[in-house]
Structures are given as C-alpha cells and as structure tokens.
Amino acid sequence: MLWIPIAVSAYFFLALVAIVDKKLLTNRVPEPISYAFYVGLLNIVTLILVPFGFTILDGPLLLFALTAGFSFVIAIYFLYTTLRHSEASRAIPLIGATTPLFILFFTTVLSKTHLTIYEFSAIGLFIAGGLFLSIQQNHADPLFRITHDQVNIKVVVPGILAAFFFACSFFLTEEVFNHSTFISAFIWMRLGNVIAAIFIFTLPSARRVILHTSRKLLPSSKTIFLANQVLGGTGNILLNIAIFLGPVAVINAMQGVEYFFIFLIALFLTAFYPRILRESISPRALLGKLAGIFFIAAGFVLLFLQ
Numbered sequence: 001m002l003w004i005p006i007a008v009s010a011y012f013f014l015a016l017v018a019i020v021d022k023k024l025l026t027n028r029v030p031e032p033i034s035y036a037f038y039v040g041l042l043n044i045v046t047l048i049l050v051p052f053g054f055t056i057l058d059g060p061l062l063l064f065a066l067t068a069g070f071s072f073v074i075a076i077y078f079l080y081t082t083l084r085h086s087e088a089s090r091a092i093p094l095i096g097a098t099t100p101l102f103i104l105f106f107t108t109v110l111s112k113t114h115l116t117i118y119e120f121s122a123i124g125l126f127i128a129g130g131l132f133l134s135i136q137q138n139h140a141d142p143l144f145r146i147t148h149d150q151v152n153i154k155v156v157v158p159g160i161l162a163a164f165f166f167a168c169s170f171f172l173t174e175e176v177f178n179h180s181t182f183i184s185a186f187i188w189m190r191l192g193n194v195i196a197a198i199f200i201f202t203l204p205s206a207r208r209v210i211l212h213t214s215r216k217l218l219p220s221s222k223t224i225f226l227a228n229q230v231l232g233g234t235g236n237i238l239l240n241i242a243i244f245l246g247p248v249a250v251i252n253a254m255q256g257v258e259y260f261f262i263f264l265i266a267l268f269l270t271a272f273y274p275r276i277l278r279e280s281i282s283p284r285a286l287l288g289k290l291a292g293i294f295f296i297a298a299g300f301v302l303l304f305l306q
Contacts, residue, residue, distance in 0.1 A: 003246030004303065006238050007254050013235030015261030019269070020228040021083055032080035033206050034213040040073040040197030042229050046190035053183035061179055062188060068172035069192020073200075075165035081158040094159040095166065096255035097130030102167030103249045111175065118302045119250050125299035126253035132292030133259045167252075173240065174248040182244050186237075250303065256296035263289055 021035070057065060079095060100123055108114075115123070176185040200206050242251050 001304075003242040003251065004254075004300075006245070007242040007251050008257050010235045010238035010242060011255060011258035012261050013231050013238065015258045015265060017228055017232040017235060018083075018258070018262055019265050020224065020231070021080065031209050031213050032077055032084055033200065034210045035080050036073055036077035037197050037200045037206070037210050038225065039076055039229065039232070040193040040200070042226075043069075043190040043193035043197075046187050049183055049187055053181055054187055055181065055184045057176075057180055057184060057188055061176060064172045065176045065180075065185055065188035066192040066195060068169045068176060069189040069194075070196040070199075071165045071172070071192075072169040072189075073193050073196035075162045075169060077200075078158040078162035078165065082155055082162060085154040085158075094130075094155065095162045096252075096259065097127050098160055098163035099166045099170070099255070100127055100249060100253040102164055103171055103252050106167060106171040107174075107249050110171070115247065115249060118305060119247060122299040122302040123249060123253040125295045125302065126256045129256045129292040129295035129299065130259060132288050132295060133256070133263065170243065170248050170252050174243055177240075177244045182241070186240055189240075253299070256292070256299065260293055260296060263293070 056062070082095065104123065173185075173189060176189065201210060239251070
C-alpha cells in the first residue's frame with residue numbers, strides 16, 4: 001500500500017501546479033498551445049537519467065511508451081484550454097472525474113484487469129466526489145448554464161478530450177511499466193513528450209503562436225514557469241512511481257485528492273491573497289465541495305479496508 005501515500009504526495013504537487021497554471025494562463029501565458037509546447041520540450045532533461053539504467057525497448061513496447069508520452073502532451077493542451085475558460089477548482093475535477101471512466105474501459109476491455117469490489121467502489125466514490133467538486137451553478141463561468149439549459153462547450157469539450165488522452169497515457173504507462181524497468185520506461189515516455197512538442201512546432205499556426213508568445217514573455221513569467229515545471233516534474237515522477245507500484249485505475253481516480261488540495265489552496269488565496277487568485281465560493285458552492293470531499297474521504301476508507 002506504499003503507492004497510496006506516494007500518490008497523495010504527487011497530487012499535492014500537481015495541485016500547486018494547477019493553481020500556478022491557472023494564474024499563468026490568465027495573466028502571463030495566454031495561449032495553451034505555447035504552454036503545452038514548452039511543457040513537452042522541457043522533458044528533454046530526462047536524458048540525464050540515461051546512465052542509471054536506460055535500455056532499448058522492444059518495438060511494440062517502445063511504441064506504447066512513446067504514445068503514452070505523446071498523448072500526455074496532447075492532454076495537457078486540452079487541460080490548459082479548459083483552465084483558460086474555467087476556475088482551477090472546477091476544470092481539474094471535471095477532467096479527473098471523467099478520466100477514470102476511460103481508464104476503466106481500457107483496463108477491463110483491453111487488458112482484462114480485474115479490480116476488487118473495494119477498489120471498484122472506491123473509484124465510484126472518487127468520481128462522485130470529483131463531480132460534486134466540479135459542478136456548480138450561478139458562476140461567471142458555469143460548467144452548466146442552468147438558466148439557458150445548455151452545456152458550456154468551451155469547458156466541457158476540451159475537458160473530455162483531455163480526460164480521454166490522459167486515460168490513454170496512464171493506461172499505456174501501466175502497460176509499459178509491467179514489461180520494463182522504471183528508468184527505461186520513464187525516459188522513453190518523456191521522449192514521447194518531446195516528440196509531441198516537436199510535432200506541435202511543425203504546425204505553422206502553432207509555431208507562429210509559440211514564437212510570438214516567446215518574444216513577449218516577461219523574465220518573471222519565465223522564472224515562474226520554470227519553477228512550476230520543477231513542481232510538476234516532481235509530482236509526475238511520484239505519480240509514475242505510484243503507477244509502477246499500484247493499480248492505475250485506482251491511482252488515477254485518487255485525483256480527487258488533488259481537487260481537495262486545489263480547493264484548500266484556492267480558498268486560502270481567495271481569503272488572504274485575492275490579487276493572486278480569486279475564486280467565487282458561495283455557501284451553496286461550499287456545500288457542494290464539502291459533499292465532494294466526503295465522497296473522496298469515503299473512497300480512501302474503502303481502499304484502506306481492503
């Protein structure tokens with residue numbers, strides 16, 4: 001059960017990253033494609049791990065590893081697109097509540113993985129918690145526009161696409177880890193990130209946006225971005241270790257912990273540092289978030305009971 005505290009630690013770092021991402025995308029780096037490009041490209045630093053156990057993977061396994069990394073960057077792009085149109089404490093839960101559904105499909109249909117009743121129930125509770133944390137009414141940027149009885153397409157569509165590509169990445173990550181050493185699998189998947197960044201740069205429209213963003217980016221923004229990537233790198237390494245040790249479907253569903261951390265951080269910043277981040281938290285919204293946290297906590301209880 002060592003993978004549980006490792007996953008919780010990973011989601012704490014990723015919650016910090018999500019908050020900074022939202023700030024950068026709102027005020028400093030307005031284009032998600034530029035952000036996704038640099039996130040993917042910076043993974044080239046993973047090559048420093050080559051002396052510590054790098055090997056060449058077999059053909060199909062190599063393809064899985066590169067595709068896992070490539071899919072992750074595409075998911076990041078759609079994640080940042082969602083963040084641009086929604087609050088961090090709602091965009092992340094939307095994606096996190098949908099991703100486990102795709103992963104459950106992949107693991108049960110493609111890899112024939114069987115979960116225990118405790119694990120399956122915990123996943124359901126984590127998803128329910130994520131939904132309660134993400135669905136609110138009467139916001140400036142509602143997920144569901146109740147008054148018009150329609151879905152906010154700018155949030156939901158990229159959110160679901162992000163969930164799909166994250167699920168592909170996580171599912172393939174577990175498959176590669178099951179047939180390779182951790183270091184080799186990790187390096188090859190990070191190289192998949194770099195390949196995705198190169199692919200993005202080959203697209204003329206994306207390249208123009210990236211070059212324009214690079215020229216106008218302030219030095220302070222670059223510093224914040226790089227520091228945030230260190231946090232993100234730490235979180236992703238811990239998350240990959242957790243996936244290496246435990247079931248990917250449950251670990252991904254545990255992203256509800258990240259929502260909890262995002263909620264606490266957003267609440268703290270709104271109360272004491274609203275110039276950094278200000279989120280709309282009405283009494284009704286707070287009740288929904290508390291219900292979500294309850295479901296997530298119940299999911300953890302089931303995991304520890306098995």
